[in-house]
Amino acid sequence: MKIQRHALSIGIDRIDDHVFISLKAQGKLTHDDYQTITPMIDAALATVTHRDVKVLFDATELEGWELRAAWDDFNLALKHGNQFAKIAIFGHKRWQDNITKIGSWFIAGDVKFFETEGEAIAWLKA
Incomplete structure (x- = not known):
């Protein structure tokens, strides 16, 4: 039996007045995934x-x-686009880079795609 995993994991840190969110997506995301994660x-x-x-x-x-x-x-x-200073997305597929560019139209802050987690974190810290 093949198991099809789909999930959207979230980590939220508040340091003083700053908010840091980490997300990890797996598989093909569903409406139910967003029903769970959106209230958080x-x-x-x-x-x-x-x-x-x-x-x-x-x-x-x-x-x-x-x-x-x-x-x-x-x-x-x-809903939250004006609250984001930076969104760093990292992955390995060309379509993910294209989706990042389209998504940046709806976010007031900077959105950028990276191929490695290290590059993404370095950019967020800069």
């Missing part, structure tokens, strides 16, 4: 009043989104 992101960002959140998104195991999940992702970007 909403709660973490509820008190953020200015563009100060940094995000590290591990897309190395991401295979894509179901249509409704892509819509959920779009809505999340619209």
Whole structure:
């Protein structure tokens, strides 16, 4: 039996007034994945009043989104896009770089794609 894993894991750190979010996507994301993760992101960002959140998104195991999940992702970007200072996405597929460029249209801060986690972290720290 083949197991098809899909998940969106989240880590949220608050250091003084700064918020750091780490995300790891696996498989093809579903609407149910966003139903689980969105309230956590909403709660973490509820008190953020200015563009100060940094995000590290591990897309190395991401295979894509179901249509409704892509819509959920779009809505999340619209809702919180003004709160993000930097979003670093790292993965190994060309389409991920293209999606990053499109996603940057809806985020007030900087969004950039990297092929390694080390490069992504270095950029977030700069």
